Amino acid sequence: MHELSLMSQLLADATAAAEGAPIHALKVRVGPLSGVVPEALRFAFESLIPGTPAANARLDLEETPLRFHCLRCHADYATPLGLYNCPQCGATDSELRGGNELELISIEVPDHV
Amino acid sequence: MCDTCGCGDPHLHPHDHAHDHAHDHTHHHEHGHGHSHDHVHDHAHGHAHPPARTIEVQKPALALNQRYADQNRGWFRAKGLTVFNLLSSPGSGKTTLLEHTLRAVPGCAAVVGDLQTENDANRLRATGAPAVQITTGATCHLDAHMVAHALPKLNLDGVTRLFIENVGNLVCPASYDLGENRRVVLLSVTEGEDKPQKYPVIFHNADLVLITKCDLAEAVGFDRDKALTIIRQVAPRAQILEVSARTGQGMAEWQAWLSS
Numbered sequence: 345m346h347e348l349s350l351m352s353q354l355l356a357d358a359t360a361a362a363e364g365a366p367i368h369a370l371k372v373r374v375g376p377l378s379g380v381v382p383e384a385l386r387f388a389f390e391s392l393i394p395g396t397p398a399a400n401a402r403l404d405l406e407e408t409p410l411r412f413h414c415l416r417c418h419a420d421y422a423t424p425l426g427l428y429n430c431p432q433c434g435a436t437d438s439e440l441r442g443g444n445e446l447e448l449i450s451i452e453v454p455d456h457v
Numbered sequence: 458m459c460d461t462c463g464c465g466d467p468h469l470h471p472h473d474h475a476h477d478h479a480h481d482h483t484h485h486h487e488h489g490h491g492h493s494h495d496h497v498h499d500h501a502h503g504h505a506h507p508p509a510r511t512i513e514v515q516k517p518a519l520a521l522n523q524r525y526a527d528q529n530r531g532w533f534r535a536k537g538l539t540v541f542n543l544l545s546s547p548g549s550g551k552t553t554l555l556e557h558t559l560r561a562v563p564g565c566a567a568v569v570g571d572l573q574t575e576n577d578a579n580r581l582r583a584t585g586a587p588a589v590q591i592t593t594g595a596t597c598h599l600d601a602h603m604v605a606h607a608l609p610k611l612n613l614d615g616v617t618r619l620f621i622e623n624v625g626n627l628v629c630p631a632s633y634d635l636g637e638n639r640r641v642v643l644l645s646v647t648e649g650e651d652k653p654q655k656y657p658v659i660f661h662n663a664d665l666v667l668i669t670k671c672d673l674a675e676a677v678g679f680d681r682d683k684a685l686t687i688i689r690q691v692a693p694r695a696q697i698l699e700v701s702a703r704t705g706q707g708m709a710e711w712q713a714w715l716s717s
Contacts, residue, residue: 346693347599347628347630349516349588350519350535350632351496351518353518353521354518357515357516357518359515359552361512361514368509369509372598376658377658377661378632378658379628379629379631379632379658379659380632382662383609399654422622425658426654426657426690427690428624428661428690428691428693429690429693435688436693437693437694438693445517446517446519446632447517447518448513448514448515448516448517448518448658449513449514450511450512450513450514450515450679451511451512451514452509452510452511452512453509453510453512454508454510455509455510
């Protein structure tokens with residue numbers, strides 16, 4: 345439900361970075377622990393872009409995996425949401441190393457030489 | 458994935474034209490969504506597709522909320538407050554838990570979020586503790602900015618613990634840091650043991666999972682062992698306490714945890 349307000353923020357950041365140029369593409373990184381559903385983010389994007397500098401932009405979503413580092417056996421592992429135990433030793437006290445991101449990585453604008 | 462614009466829907470961009478133009482593929486031609494190219498063209502595309510330039514941004518969508526959350530955290534520290542963010546689905550007993558807690562523990566205050574009405578703040582003020590309502594309108598969560606605006610409305614003289622009762626919702630509030638010290642996620646026995654599996658994000662960051670309404674456990678056939686196993690799986694770092702505000706079960710442990 346909050347994808348719309350988060351997408352508004354990403355578009356505002358993209359527009360500011362573009363400094364008046366039309367935006368060809370936005371690259372957004374999204375992890376499973378961000379609490380955001382990629383499909384809902386796309387829907388919000390399509391709803392919000394008409395009439396903006398990103399009206400014709402492409403949304404590139406980079407979906408990152410959920411990554412942990414086991415504090416007991418030091419294994420690094422990726423795992424689905426809801427299953428956090430270390431697959432190697434079974435420990436539960438692992439440290440989150442990635443997968444909670446929701447960020448605007450970069451934008452593409454025309455290269456006026 | 459649609460190769461034309463990356464929108465994920467191949468049906469939006471039917472390219473039923475034949476074109477044999479030569480151009481490099483770093484271009485991004487401008488187009489609206491839902492167009493169709495039903496013409497034949499064989500021109501070189503250089504004129505319509507200026508090369509693109511990438512601007513690095515690297516900015517989290519919640520950067521602004523994070524700034525307010527960090528400000529709140531500093532403010533809380535300066536005031537000597539320990540702050541608890543209470544999260545759960547609607548009707549799992551946040552307000553009832555707080556009514557009992559505010560009566561039993563001196564030096565508490567509360568901020569409570571709902572879409573509409575002052576009802577919960579009225580209930581909490583009736584305990585004698587300071588409480589302020591945030592009505593969010595249509596917003597499904599509290600953010601750090603809303604909390605920052607509510608804080609000056611509270612008389613915090615002698616207050617050492619502040620509870621922020623979030624909007625009843627197991628999805629969106631998970632993403633918003635309010636500047637709290639600790640996160641408490643409530644699961645009432647009437648909601649079903651597997652709820653933490655269905656909403657893993659909010660449970661993942663819990664410092665404490667509070668199983669509430671335990672006086673109703675038998676009546677609703679609550680499978681305690683199953684619930685505990687599931688909570689430990691999705692919230693491996695969280696402590697778990699079982700309470701009933703109505704009978705007082707577990708309330709001493711809850712109060713001890715607040716001071717731990």
